[in-house]
Amino acid sequence: MSTEQGVVLEGTGGVWKVRTEAGETRDASLRGRLKQESVEVLKLAVGDRVVLETDAARTQWSIAEILPRKSRLARRAPGEGHGERIVAANVDQVIIVFAAAKPEPHKRMLDRFLVIAEANSLESRIVINKVELVDRPWVEAYFSDYAVAGYPVHYTSVKQAEGLTELHDQLAGRTSVLTGPSGVGKSSLMNAMYPGLDLRVGEISESVNKGRHTTVGALLHPLPDAGYVVDTAGLREVGMWGLASEHLDACFREFRPFLEQCKFGDCKHEVEPGCAVIGAVGNGISAERYESYALLRGQIEEEERKSAAYRVVSKGKKRRS
Ligand SMILES: Nc1nc2c(ncn2[C@@H]2O[C@H](COP(=O)(O)OP(=O)(O)OP(=O)(O)O)[C@@H](O)[C@H]2O)c(=O)[nH]1
């Protein structure tokens, strides 16, 4: 019996593709004992590091052990309720790509992606592609809130081969989740940075994949320079509504220095007197980011009200039956 360590690249129908340290790809199933061991095992995800075992003939491989994760991206905010699904494990960063134009950037959507990454305690990196289509000072001013908030922002153009080396350097040796709206140039960026690499990034259009990605899950692509890129459709739906409204404020990273200074411990930063967040708007927190917070908070609270009402209704039904 010999063992090998590897990284899970994808999983379908109980068979997991695992890339070994030697760079070979093996199909493996979860060992029976592991299957029963705990719920955690049911959440085996791409990016997980595992120990593979094989028989003497080296024909059958099975996953004997899942090594501890250092991070993960989940469909539900960590520790908040049931039904958590791990999209990818051992993620180092989330790369959020938008276009400077065509399609027009949507900052409120960018904020949602950032909240999702923050809720999972993951670093984010923002990429604004197609910058050759717009005035450079304008676009840098337009996204300046994010640099001020502390996010690295890359300005790239696949067309003019701009900013690609810098982005490439940040992907090397790390596991990155690449995300962003359709048509912003995610696949183009990957192909430009890794010529000849057959990446499926964005290949499956979101609409086609919509009904499938919950079961099929994400794909992990090995990069030539030792990193990985996770290709996952519909990060937009990940996590957000599992986040409790009172945790949203800390997901706006530039709010954090002020959160302890609000007069009330349970301050929602809406209308409360002595709110340090509101006090910092225009001076540490941009008005737009604050507005985005208020908007999202309203949406999450609305979801919470709906699901509380739903729980009451379904409880009543159960009792009658
Ligand atoms: N002008 C310009 N067009 C670009 C640039 N990068 C990509 N494009 C074009 O934008 C369009 C969409 O690019 P894709 O790479 O397919 O976009 P994507 O983000 O992968 O989209 P999905 O796979 O649908 O999520 C293509 O026509 C590209 O040629 C750029 O820097 N400048």
Ligand SMILES: [Mg+2]
């Ligand atoms: Mg694509």
Ligand SMILES: [Zn+2]
């Ligand atoms: Zn407050």
